[in-house]
Amino acid sequence: DTGVSQDPRHKITKRGQNVTFRCDPISEHNRLYWYRQTLGQGPEFLTYFQNEAQLEKSRLLSDRFSAERPKGSFSTLEIQRTEQGDSAMYLCASSLVDRGPQHFGDGTRLSIL
């Protein structure tokens, strides 16, 4: 069990640029989740996948955000035309359906200049 891995750990970009984050879940986990955490708040759910299917998206996920999990393994989260309000920690978690809780990665911290 190597844990959930996220890349990069930090991303600094200018407003209006596109960014993409990657998450590698624990290898046998079939569910993968994305959350966003701003300073002083708990994580907020964005979206989740079961295998390659995206089963739910939060209203927080505007049309500038897109997530994929093409082969049911790693996932990417892309933010287009970044805005100041996108600055946050983006967390990925994975779990087995019906067994075990969610395991979190260390997150990607996004800073918008």
Add this chain to the structure above:
Amino acid sequence: GNSVTQMEGPVTLSEEAFLTINCTYTATGYPSLFWYVQYPGEGLQLLLKATKADDKGSNKGFEATYRKETTSFHLEKGSVQVSDSAVYFCALSDSMEYGNKLVFGAGTILRVKS
């Protein structure tokens, strides 16, 4: 919708003091309840869980009991250590499965002084 409310921090205690961090929730159905901990510079880690009413979750000296009648899941520890300094998050999942989305509280910072 479902929500979690935690006591505001920071909570500052001396080593070996008793800890309580209050957590109440609003949910339809029968959620599972969790406490996650985030140590400085690290990711979220599951501390303990409870899946049904009157269940007690415990780990590393921490305990929390799922109280359906008061919709609460308060975290307690009898004697805190400096190494317990962290941010603690109460969370619920919106069904009895582990595998559904989590709804988190805002987190409570705990600082333990030696």
